[in-house]
Amino acid sequence: MLAGRRRFRLEPYVEFAKRAIAREATYRFDVFTGLASFVIRVYLLRAVWVALYAHNAAPPGLPLHAIVTYSTIALLMGLLLDIDQTRALYERLNDGSIATDFMKPISVPLYFFADGTGEVLFHAALIVPGLLLALIFVHIDVPSAGVLAAFGVSFVLGYFVGFFLNFILNCTAFWTLEISAVQLIVTWLTDLLGGQLVPLVLFPAFLAPIMYALPFAAMFSTPLLIYVGAIGPDRYLEVMGVQAFWIVVLGGVATVLWRAGARRVVVQGG
Amino acid sequence: MPIIETVLLRKVFRSIKREPGVRGALAALFSREYEEKTAVERVSFSLEPGEIVGYIGPNGAGKSTTIKMLTGILVPTSGTVRVAGLVPHEQREANAENIGVVFGQRSQLYWDLPLRESFELLRSIYDVPRDRYRANLAEFGELLDLGRFMDTPVRQLSLGERMRGDFAAAMLHDPKIVYLDEPTIGLDVVAKEAIRAFVARVNRERGTTVILTTHDLADVERLSRRIILIDEGTVIYDGALERLREEYGTHRTLVLTLAESYPEIAVEGAVVESREQNVVRLRFDRRTQSVEGLVLRVLEQYRVSDIAIVEPDIETIVRRLYLEGYGAPATVSP
Numbered sequence: 001m002l003a004g005r006r007r008f009r010l011e012p013y014v015e016f017a018k019r020a021i022a023r024e025a026t027y028r029f030d031v032f033t034g035l036a037s038f039v040i041r042v043y044l045l046r047a048v049w050v051a052l053y054a055h056n057a058a059p060p061g062l063p064l065h066a067i068v069t070y071s072t073i074a075l076l077m078g079l080l081l082d083i084d085q086t087r088a089l090y091e092r093l094n095d096g097s098i099a100t101d102f103m104k105p106i107s108v109p110l111y112f113f114a115d116g117t118g119e120v121l122f123h124a125a126l127i128v129p130g131l132l133l134a135l136i137f138v139h140i141d142v143p144s145a146g147v148l149a150a151f152g153v154s155f156v157l158g159y160f161v162g163f164f165l166n167f168i169l170n171c172t173a174f175w176t177l178e179i180s181a182v183q184l185i186v187t188w189l190t191d192l193l194g195g196q197l198v199p200l201v202l203f204p205a206f207l208a209p210i211m212y213a214l215p216f217a218a219m220f221s222t223p224l225l226i227y228v229g230a231i232g233p234d235r236y237l238e239v240m241g242v243q244a245f246w247i248v249v250l251g252g253v254a255t256v257l258w259r260a261g262a263r264r265v266v267v268q269g270g
Numbered sequence: 271m272p273i274i275e276t277v278l279l280r281k282v283f284r285s286i287k288r289e290p291g292v293r294g295a296l297a298a299l300f301s302r303e304y305e306e307k308t309a310v311e312r313v314s315f316s317l318e319p320g321e322i323v324g325y326i327g328p329n330g331a332g333k334s335t336t337i338k339m340l341t342g343i344l345v346p347t348s349g350t351v352r353v354a355g356l357v358p359h360e361q362r363e364a365n366a367e368n369i370g371v372v373f374g375q376r377s378q379l380y381w382d383l384p385l386r387e388s389f390e391l392l393r394s395i396y397d398v399p400r401d402r403y404r405a406n407l408a409e410f411g412e413l414l415d416l417g418r419f420m421d422t423p424v425r426q427l428s429l430g431e432r433m434r435g436d437f438a439a440a441m442l443h444d445p446k447i448v449y450l451d452e453p454t455i456g457l458d459v460v461a462k463e464a465i466r467a468f469v470a471r472v473n474r475e476r477g478t479t480v481i482l483t484t485h486d487l488a489d490v491e492r493l494s495r496r497i498i499l500i501d502e503g504t505v506i507y508d509g510a511l512e513r514l515r516e517e518y519g520t521h522r523t524l525v526l527t528l529a530e531s532y533p534e535i536a537v538e539g540a541v542v543e544s545r546e547q548n549v550v551r552l553r554f555d556r557r558t559q560s561v562e563g564l565v566l567r568v569l570e571q572y573r574v575s576d577i578a579i580v581e582p583d584i585e586t587i588v589r590r591l592y593l594e595g596y597g598a599p600a601t602v603s604p
Binding site: 009011012015016019022023026096097099100102103104105106107265266267268 | 341345383
């Protein structure tokens with residue numbers, strides 16, 4: 001790429017993101033069903049925790065209002081983090097249209113990143129109505145501005161962990177063309193070991209090493225524990241450092257996989 | 271100076287060897303045995319700016335593989351490619367700015383977006399100046415009659431509409447070269463003609479170089495004077511369409527409608543190609559037989575109600591070339 005060194009222009013990627021937002025907006029029915037399913041899950045989870053707490057002693061540091069806040073915020077985060085924003089990579093590999101992407105003067109991975117970010121930004125607009133609807137059924141604790149800011153940073157870090165995880169999964173389609181089984185496993189692992197459904201502190205102690213050896217907790221558990229105050233300011237640097245570690249590791253794996261996959265396409269013709 | 275030049279281009283694909291059946295499929299999971307398939311071998315040709323060349327060959331002949339190497343998405347096993355001074359697979363993005371691509375089987379438009387939005391997106395991808403973009407869109411919109419469906423999502427367009435959209439999309443950034451891969455496949459006669467007229471005009475007025483791969487030789491006859499024939503990965507003919515017709519289209523067909531029924535038909539200097547009831551097709555070589563002499567002999571022997579002479583179309587000639595062989599590659603510069 002020596003003589004072909006070109007000036008980088010951000011404009012196309014901003015446009016990709018904008019078109020992704022416009023595209024998502026055309027699926028209005030999905031938006032309503034998504035919100036409805038979110039509210040139902042908020043209500044059901046609250047009912048489960050209320051019932052569980054009525055017959056059991058509350059675990060230390062997690063009174064009922066804290067756990068209801070935890071699970072509601074977890075579901076809100078899920079509105080964004082459960083999106084497979086690089087699914088387009090898998091789809092375009094499967095139908096072969098990735099070839100036309102490579103025939104354009106663009107960086108193809110950046111195209112997928114821009115497209116996915118647009119999709120997520122569209123869904124971010126659902127956070128406010130989602131939150132308002134949730135407040136009909138549940139009460140949510142609101143922490144101080146400082147904690148909220150730390151939560152925000154940790155959430156963004158978690159988003160990148162999720163982005164690279166999805167990108168890696170979709171990259172495997174370069175070799176297998178079929179990824180749904182692997183994806184299902186990862187979704188389950190994220191739900192369980194990421195702390196989206198149940199706070200990881202409630203899990204048996206022997207699972208702890210496994211949970212912290214995997215990247216899933218960096219997506220949900222870390223920002224959530226910051227939000228409910230189970231992780232105090234003295235540990236922010238440490239836990240966000242772990243998140244950053246996972247971003248570097250997964251980002252590295254994603255880069256290696258992408259290069260190998262793209263090489264396979266240009267050598268073997270896909 | 272040529273705008274496209276390939277020298278001894280070669281592409282070999284390697285795949286895991288696979289025996290038939292379930293056992294073979296399972297064995298292939300663990301097998302490290304590869305088999306190699308040569309898709310393109312010793313392909314050399316060059317194109318001057320502004321040429322339209324038909325790149326013709328049967329399925330699996332290596333047409334698409336060649337086009338992929340020219341667009342930079344496939345790395346040649348050996349040999350060299352240069353397109354507008356660049357090596358496509360080493361300078362993919364820079365090369366992409368010089369080229370436009372239309373695939374009959376695959377759209378580059380964005381499925382969920384209205385046509386207009388796809389164009390707008392392409393404008394920003396190729397950084398087309400606004401006034402240039404507006405002028406092109408106005409011209410192509412008129413030539414291809416895009417007005418009625420500019421605001422329709424691409425997934426709702428008919429094949430003909432989508433193809434017209436794809437042609438406009440490929441030309442919006444004034445590419446120096448366009449690759450058209452089976453561009454008229456599945457289209458009706460009217461749509462085919464509209465697209466051929468569009469390509470002819472863009473080539474004439476903008477000097478765009480065009481490589482056209484197609485099964486429909488009518489596309490080639492309408493658009494290009496030069497064709498490159500490829501079979502089993504190698505170029506078997508590169509030259510003027512006319513010369514192909516003269517050299518290989520040496521046979522004419524005399525179609526007779528007989529006025530009476532005859533048990534057997536035999537005419538000196540001609541071969542009976544087919545006979546359906548009273549219609550007989552006689553093939554003869556125009557270099558050794560005069561039409562006059564042949565017709566006279568026919569009329570001496572039989573009572574005939576109609577006579578017609580059929581020139582071979584390019585399709586028949588190409589089919590004959592593939593079926594009967596062709597000797598040494600007839601390579602001439604255009």
